[in-house]
Amino acid sequence: MRQMLRIASKDLKQRVRDRSVFIVGIVAPAMLALIFTFAFGDVLDPSGSGFEATYGFVDLDGGDASVGLGEVLAGIDEDQFSIESFENVAAAEAAIDDDELSAAFVVPEGFSESIGSGTAVLEVVGNVDAPVGAGIAVAIAEGYADAVDRVTLTVAGSLAAGADPGELDEVIAAASSVEPLGSVGAITTGVRQMDGPTYLMAGMAVFFLFFTVQFGVASLLEERRVGTWGRLLSAPVTRAQAIGAKALVSFVLGIVSMSVLMIGASIGLGADWGDPLSVAVLVILGVLAATGVMALVSAIAKTVEAAGNVQAIIAVALGMLGGTFVQISQDGGLLSRLSLITPHHWFIRGLNDLGGAGAIGDIIPSIVGIGSFAAVTGGLAVWAFARKETV
């Protein structure tokens, strides 16, 4: 063990002196996560405090239905959405052209009277430069239209069933007060979700982890190249100790990289990773998985360059499949199933499952998923090294 620590200590000194490990392990993932957050933060996190939209409301109808829509718009979150009324469509469109509005709701004349006839049209004029805000406006309009349809159907059904027309007001009130079935979260309480910036930081951290660990295990290939590997093994050191030291360096660098990024995200982005013990388990298993892959690649590759290229391909493929950029697992089909073999998927899912209030019991699937990956790749690496006799 002492020999392992001596070799690992020397390697860490070299890596610190080299500085590239900091760029790959900390600077690059942090920078990319921040860039993505600035670029796509609104898309990833429309509920976050960073998103704001202003909508226009043009009421050319003046009927009950347009008043109802006005009440709906008045009821949405004032911190993020503001509503301005316009006298006509041209004024609203001018405001959109000036990027003052993300979208405008236009209730055409006769809208209220046409409800039930199948010809009622509620218009949304969107700003092409504000696709997210416009998309939300369309969703609000569709939601309102669905609610109106529901009431209309209820009234029609009541009359067809012989209801007293004098009681229609009560029927309408009852239909309007029916709440939707509930949120997705209420139905599938086992699945939670990180906010966008946190998700990106987690994704980038685990993605770059597979590059960071190269600085440990792959250095044995560099030692072979410069001739020090043979000299190392001619000292009172066994191959297992020397290879173990390299793996230990990968592990330490991985842990440091992940820790710095996650703690930095907590401080800088307010990320709430959840139960520290559970997060630590996920991080340790993630680093072991990355180290296992790199060890396997190093056992097979003949040069540092070859190992770096192969590891890069593996890291990108696993990262893409595992959802470090886009959550493939939500896409269904073959890619969804393939994502299950990646430690990235299980790492991110584990953090999602922790979701601030989760505990170790909530991440058992992730522990099994990443742990299995680490065990398989690590086992194969040990086997490959054992077969490789020459120095």
Place this chain on the structure above:
Amino acid sequence: MTNILLVEELERSFDDLLAVAGVSFFVESGETYGLLGPNGAGKTTMISMIAGLLEADRGSIRVAGQPMATTSTAAKRAIGLVPQDIAIYPDLTAKENLAFFGSLYGMRGAALNARIETVLEIVGLRDRADDRSDQYSGGMKRRLNIAVGLLHEPQLLILDEPTVGVDPQSRNAILESVEALSTDGMSVLYTTHYMEEAERLCDRVGIIDNGLLVAEGSRRDLVDGIGQNDTVHVSGTGDLRSATEALRSAEGVVQAAEAHGVITVMVDRAAGRLPSILATCGEAGVSVTALDVSEPNLEAVFLHLTGKALRDET
């Protein structure tokens, strides 16, 4: 004397290639033993097994009484390996390189620092001790390469072709260092394909070819073993033809011939025949201006034993 290294029936193959074929030899304590052979003869494979880098297919190796294998840390402590290729960390200073390798042998603290200073002095790198080794010249790297092997005062220093690719000045410095170590009583196993180095440094030489140890002994033993004669070249003025005729019948002379103003005389032992050769020439009226004696060397021994030149690339 005790054997610091004992190699018995060592054998190693790579697929169908028999790289080392049942080699046996020993190195006595304080002795410098040379393994002489052309490239590809099996020297480095043998060194790899002796240094614990490669397992043997058959046979045994004992270093300072300890069995050597890839996992034999006790035997490894007794050796210091100076590999053929420079094996130092380019991004570490000389001191850092030495401190790291020293720590692997359990050296630490003041003793380690003192020993580092000593070996830096031996190899002449004390002034550059705190410079990164990638800033060194090729010769300086070679010297640091040797310093690492010497650091822990091994019982057996193994030098695997340490002068390959080295400029003449550095080469001479390396050879002088090895001579000094030998004088100090360190046991040295020295592989080379340079006949001059083996002749200069080694108490005994093992000649290796195609994985076989084809001959072994002191230089003189090896030369005597092939039955070749010394050659004396006599340059001078006067009646060289008569002198040549007279030399042919002189005692100990095997053959004499004259060409281009030089008489070439083959004798069984030149050292004891020179006075009579000079006297014979004088009696024949030749004024000798130059005399050159050449003994059969290890090159000739190798040629005699294997039928090929020592420096043939294989």
